[in-house]
Amino acid sequence: MNILFHIGRYYALLARAFKKPEKGRIYFSLILREIDSLGINSLGIIFIISVFMGAVITLQTAYNVESPFVPRYLIGLTARDSMILEFSSTVVGLILAGKVGSNIASEIGTMRVTEQIDALEIMGINSAGYLIFPKIIAAVIINPFLNILSIFIGITGGYLAALLTNAVSPEIYIQGLYYAFVPFYIAYSMMKTLVFAFIITSVSAYHGYYVSGGALEIGKASTRAVVYSSILILLTDVIFTQMMLA
Amino acid sequence: MIEVTNVCKSFAGREVLKNISHVFEQGKTNLIIGQSGSGKTVLLKSVIGLHAIDSGSISYDGRAFSHMNSTEKKQIRQEIGMVFQGGALFDSSTILENVMFPLQMFSTMTKAEMLKRAHFCLDRVNLVGADSLYPAEASGGMQKRTAIARAIALNPKYLFCDEPNSGLDPITAIVIDKLIREITIDYNITTVVNTHDMNSVMEIGDTVAFIYKGEKWWNGNRHEIINSDNKELNEFVFAGELMKKVKANQE
Numbered sequence: 001m002n003i004l005f006h007i008g009r010y011y012a013l014l015a016r017a018f019k020k021p022e023k024g025r026i027y028f029s030l031i032l033r034e035i036d037s038l039g040i041n042s043l044g045i046i047f048i049i050s051v052f053m054g055a056v057i058t059l060q061t062a063y064n065v066e067s068p069f070v071p072r073y074l075i076g077l078t079a080r081d082s083m084i085l086e087f088s089s090t091v092v093g094l095i096l097a098g099k100v101g102s103n104i105a106s107e108i109g110t111m112r113v114t115e116q117i118d119a120l121e122i123m124g125i126n127s128a129g130y131l132i133f134p135k136i137i138a139a140v141i142i143n144p145f146l147n148i149l150s151i152f153i154g155i156t157g158g159y160l161a162a163l164l165t166n167a168v169s170p171e172i173y174i175q176g177l178y179y180a181f182v183p184f185y186i187a188y189s190m191m192k193t194l195v196f197a198f199i200i201t202s203v204s205a206y207h208g209y210y211v212s213g214g215a216l217e218i219g220k221a222s223t224r225a226v227v228y229s230s231i232l233i234l235l236t237d238v239i240f241t242q243m244m245l246a
Numbered sequence: 247m248i249e250v251t252n253v254c255k256s257f258a259g260r261e262v263l264k265n266i267s268h269v270f271e272q273g274k275t276n277l278i279i280g281q282s283g284s285g286k287t288v289l290l291k292s293v294i295g296l297h298a299i300d301s302g303s304i305s306y307d308g309r310a311f312s313h314m315n316s317t318e319k320k321q322i323r324q325e326i327g328m329v330f331q332g333g334a335l336f337d338s339s340t341i342l343e344n345v346m347f348p349l350q351m352f353s354t355m356t357k358a359e360m361l362k363r364a365h366f367c368l369d370r371v372n373l374v375g376a377d378s379l380y381p382a383e384a385s386g387g388m389q390k391r392t393a394i395a396r397a398i399a400l401n402p403k404y405l406f407c408d409e410p411n412s413g414l415d416p417i418t419a420i421v422i423d424k425l426i427r428e429i430t431i432d433y434n435i436t437t438v439v440n441t442h443d444m445n446s447v448m449e450i451g452d453t454v455a456f457i458y459k460g461e462k463w464w465n466g467n468r469h470e471i472i473n474s475d476n477k478e479l480n481e482f483v484f485a486g487e488l489m490k491k492v493k494a495n496q497e
């Protein structure tokens with residue numbers, strides 16, 4: 001009963017968020033602002049985790065698969081495909097759920113408890129559309145770029161690991177990067193990223209929008225936003241993997 | 247004129263407003279007074295439609311607001327200005343941007359006209375030279391002034407203020423009260439003010455409705471309030487020493 005209530009209210013909120021906006025031009029600048037705050041502000045953390053993830057996958061594979069029957073160039077291939085298939089979409093999604101999700105929930109939650117949402121409503125503005133729609137659109141626009149960026153940075157991280165250690169020679173690593181490349185994997189990764197972007201922004205906005213009480217509840221709502229976005233991301237990941245790759 | 251007729255509102259089975267009927271008059275500051283938790287904010291938010299009422303009706307100059315669909319309500323809402331208890335300023339926008347906001351959303355003005363109107367409103371509330379401050383950088387009094395300027399930006403016919411002077415020092419509180427009254431008279435609008443401050447009542451209470459535990463217990467004006475023999479009202483009015491002295495002086 002409780003979960004049905006939340007699902008129903010979530011869909012109702014989304015329906016309001018996607019209603020025709022009052023003044024299109026204003027929404028355009030709101031979307032740009034959100035691209036800046038949700039996307040550009042996440043570049044740093046994406047850079048750091050991607051470099052390290054690429055390096056770690058490369059080293060792990062190099063040290064664990066020391067068998068004469070397994071060619072060394074598979075290390076580069078593994079780094080490439082792991083980044084594309086899981087890390088740059090799912091792991092980056094989880095990191096963004098933590099960073100962007102808690103950010104959105106606390107921003108909208110604060111607006112709720114300080115009556116800023118009431119202020120929008122009383123002016124006759126559709127607060128769900130004004131606050132949530134630009135965030136969803138911004139994330140759906142910018143996250144695919146973050147995804148591609150993460151893939152490249154991760155692969156570069158693996159190359160740096162090859163260069164700085166003697167786990168695998170850089171030439172063989174690069175040879176592996178070119179080996180058996182499946183372009184569909186990129187499309188698959190991109191699709192996941194789009195769905196995750198939608199999940200993170202809409203679920204977090206939902207938790208922020210229905211905060212009632214004070215500062216303590218805002219904190220709880222942002223925790224819930226992160227937890228539920230993360231669970232939904234992992235659940236979607238399983239479904240996607242089974243549907244697309246099986 | 248706003249007419250509230252037999253309005254009831256409960257939250258999860260708990261009655262907060264019990265069959266309230268009242269008239270808020272045009273060109274006057276109409277006060278709603280009562281203890282904390284008596285239902286003032288819920289009443290105000292029900293009147294402007296932020297809370298859906300369970301029964302009863304609300305009409306704005308004869309237009310049955312409570313029976314309208316959301317598109318029709320939007321029309322009326324653009325005639326309403328509201329000053330929320332905490333100001334409810336948008337904290338990622340400057341003071342000037344806050345006042346410009348309703349103009350950008352709803353007027354067909356050019357940028358220059360909007361700036362002119364926003365500065366006129368800020369001038370009207372005596373807030374000059376603070377355009378580029380963010381709400382967090384402004385004092386409590388400045389925030390209230392900004393909230394009032396934003397509320398009057400679109401020339402409302404109805405102005406609602408929820409405890410406009412809570413959290414302000416006594417001098418600023420009176421200045422804000424007087425400002426609200428001046429605006430009401432200047433523009434001949436219907437103003438409704440929530441307060442639990444007897445100072446405000448004596449200062450600007452053209453009409454006063456006393457809410458007691460969700461019921462309208464008494465109504466009158468600021469002169470009648472001192473001489474009423476209503477027990478609960480007297481407990482509220484004469485809770486402080488000051489009001490007792492006022493009454494003693496009068497007698």
Ligand SMILES: Nc1ncnc2c1ncn2[C@@H]1O[C@H](COP(=O)(O)OP(=O)(O)O)[C@@H](O)[C@H]1O
Pocket residue numbers: 257262280281282283284285286287288289
């Ligand atoms: N959204 C809500 N949900 C449930 N109860 C509420 C809500 N808003 C107000 N109440 C309750 O209604 C009563 C009146 O509150 P309120 O109108 O805020 O009082 P005040 O006169 O101080 O403004 C309080 O007991 C409060 O707990």
Ligand SMILES: [Mg+2]
Pocket residue numbers: 286287288331408409
């Ligand atoms: Mg209140």
